[in-house]
Amino acid sequence: MSGSGAERPLSPVARSVEAVLFVAVQPVGVRELSSVTGVAEDQVARALEEINLRYRNCHGLCLLNIAGGWMMATSPEQEEVVAMFRDVALTQKIRLSKAALESLAVAAYAQPVTRSEIEEIRGVRCERVLETLLRHGLIRVAGRRKGSGTPLLYRTTDSFLSIFGLGSISDLPTLEEMQEILSSGDESSDGGDDER
Amino acid sequence: MSGSGAERPLSPVARSVEAVLFVAVQPVGVRELSSVTGVAEDQVARALEEINLRYRNCHGLCLLNIAGGWMMATSPEQEEVVAMFRDVALTQKIRLSKAALESLAVAAYAQPVTRSEIEEIRGVRCERVLETLLRHGLIRVAGRRKGSGTPLLYRTTDSFLSIFGLGSISDLPTLEEMQEILSSGDESSDGGDDER
């Protein structure tokens, strides 16, 4: 119904610039856009103008000129719906990144545990990941470790147990139970494993 | 110069949906879009169509229907320029062997499936391949089969759907359909078949 075809396509350069700005995680300068698209900087500038105008007139998006570069963002008119979505998204079905899953695993198996203990096992920093887990109610702060610095201790929550279908933390699979996957079945040859 | 202003704005609902999809980090379902924008699901569906069409005709972006939801992405025509822009090192490339892809196919079609069932179909051991697929989050363990040996059952994940661009597992052609494609393809593959 909206397919009257009256809409003029963005120019090829503008479409490329649009795609690049879409995936960029920080502002992209005209020079970089020019080198990536292979067209002159003034052409890039015209393309940016073209996108800007089109977005302003027709879309829920806009271009921002920030710190000497360009970024795509949602348009100010959409503030409310985006804010609402962000709130809702938090309570929706959650999927965890590998980093989050790893931190959660440490918290589950080694609890109570401090941030630096988690970092030590994972070998990377994890402040932001812990924030995510806290926000989703998967872990909670459970006091402080005594001693130097008295760091915060984390534990998993009841909601963690119910999400993972566990009666209690002691129901977490043991190494023996996971052996089948982890060791690609040294033991799986048949029922005859006798060390138990 | 491009400012003739002839372009028709997207509908208000479409603009809101566009903004939400822009900020979403994973596929957003129609129901969720409906609850956030406050309009009925069929209106959301129409808005998605509107955006889809507009993107296809005019932009460097597109909509993908993945794992039961919608995502914004760059359009396939922009592949080259985006790939050039994105530091290839940032996107971790997973190497899948043909054997891995095949085991994944068996898992996708026969799920939930045990390792030995996959091995029976493929005629080879596949523990290492399964480990690769598990590690990359393409399949997951989904419990154990009851009965002798209680072997682990495997299923494909949402991440599988997202990497293969599938809305759901039912979007795959059935094995019977494959068989048909297969038998019609047979005749063209070599001249030397006698039953025609």
Add this chain to the structure above:
Amino acid sequence: MTLDVELEGFSGPLDLLCHLVETGEIQASNISVSELIRVYSDFLLRTERAGINEMAEFFSLMARLLLGKLKALLPSLPGLETPPGDEELDPGFLEEALIRYRPYRMAAAYLGDLMRSRERSFIRGNPEEGPPWYDLGDLYSLSMVWWEMVGRKKDRTGHKVQLVEEAGWDGIPVATPDEEQVESRMEELRDLIAGRGSMLLSEIIGFSGTRQLLVVTFLALLEMTRLGIIHISQEELFGDVRIRS
């Protein structure tokens, strides 16, 4: 996350068999083991698509088939218990297996196409926290991640961990040399030989320190000869062997 599929070579013996059937080199309905091996070795001599892994798997399948036949002939032979999962290996097995297998082979190709077309679109992403996603509630992933971390940590601290050791095929020892090792050795040798035009075998062996490396080197040289990458000649009896690119 992006995937990269290696479509070179075959995915296993059945894939290879399908290929042989499709190209009319073999009749699925009357396959005998000796015929199969003959066709297969003919095929090996001509093709570059089969790697060492596929060969090993193929012969492993053949070995199981032979074992099945042997048992049929000599049911009372001691020590010939059927390894679990091998019961179906009677002569009609291959055709049946192929029929069951082929749609999946097709499905794998289909998935490959899907993935490539999906790969052409990029979604916005935060590189550090990006996909893959794990569905919350997936207990086994959570647990696997933990025990892997424990394993890695033990590795780092020098303890022996048996977590990622590979088991042999039931009853049949692991016969698969590490293909990647051979392949990377092939690359090294290719560079080495290309750099000099030609080399003596004794020189190349001089570069191969351990016994394992020596074996890998020989396998790599054989494979390279088969693929026509290098030519091997011996100028005099018991003399050194010259290798040319």
